[in-house]
Amino acid sequence: MDPELHKAAMQGNTARLQALVKREPKILDSKTPQGNTALHIAATFGYVALAREALALNADMLVAKNDDHDTPLHIAARYGKVDVADHVIGVIGTAQSRWPEVRPCVVLAFIPT
Template identity: 35%
Template sequence: MDKLLLRAAMLGSVRELNELAQQNTEILLGTTLRGSTCLHISSDFGHQEFSMSVLAINQSLLSSINLDGETPLIVAVRTGHVSLASAMLEMCHQLELSNMILKPDNNGDNVLHHAIRNGHSDLALKLTAVGHGLSKGVNKYNESPLYIAVLSGLNDVSEKLLEILISSHVGINNRNALHAAVTKGNPG
């Protein structure tokens, strides 16, 4: 990745982005050694204006995946930038990129896993409405979103996931969401 673009992404400098892209839009396709694009970097820092400016120039970056298997949407959720994640989620809908919303990272965590794990209830509820496929996801530790929601005490999210018939309920060590509820002292 061009060092000036990396700097602009880290600082969220839309002016520098526009100057670089004006010279050559292909510059946005560069990646770091970990495979992150400028959109991954700006998502990590929560620079919403920069991220939306990048996507106005090249929407395909929304589908980019780094070496950790993360989309920019997952990075935004994982790092707690809910407003940016919501804007990206909306753009995924507009561009009919539901497959990118469902894409898990290398640990098997999808964007719903990350939203729940980080306590973003409103975003998690929005994600359950987006696609029920997210509720079926089970990561490499055998954790479903429902299991994590119950353990995290996110009752509103747990209840919503229980309404989705295809939601997975599995958890680690051959446990499930009911085991987690009992452990938390909240059966049923």
């Protein structure tokens, strides 16, 4: 992953993320050595604004799996980042036909009670 993208994701810096994508449109396809995308990082820290922007720029990150086979939703749920999880679930709900491997019953298991 580009070091500037990593830094922007770690800081939740949406303005920097936008600038990086403008400079290099495919930058959001990059991953850390552990297979994490910028969306995985946003989910880890609960940066809902960064998650929202990243998904708006590259919705395919929704189903990206890291080396542990975790999607960004798994990460958000594991770390209790409810705002990010809610946003990701909303995106899944509106785009299920795009990713047939995403099942609503799996998503419901992550909704906090």
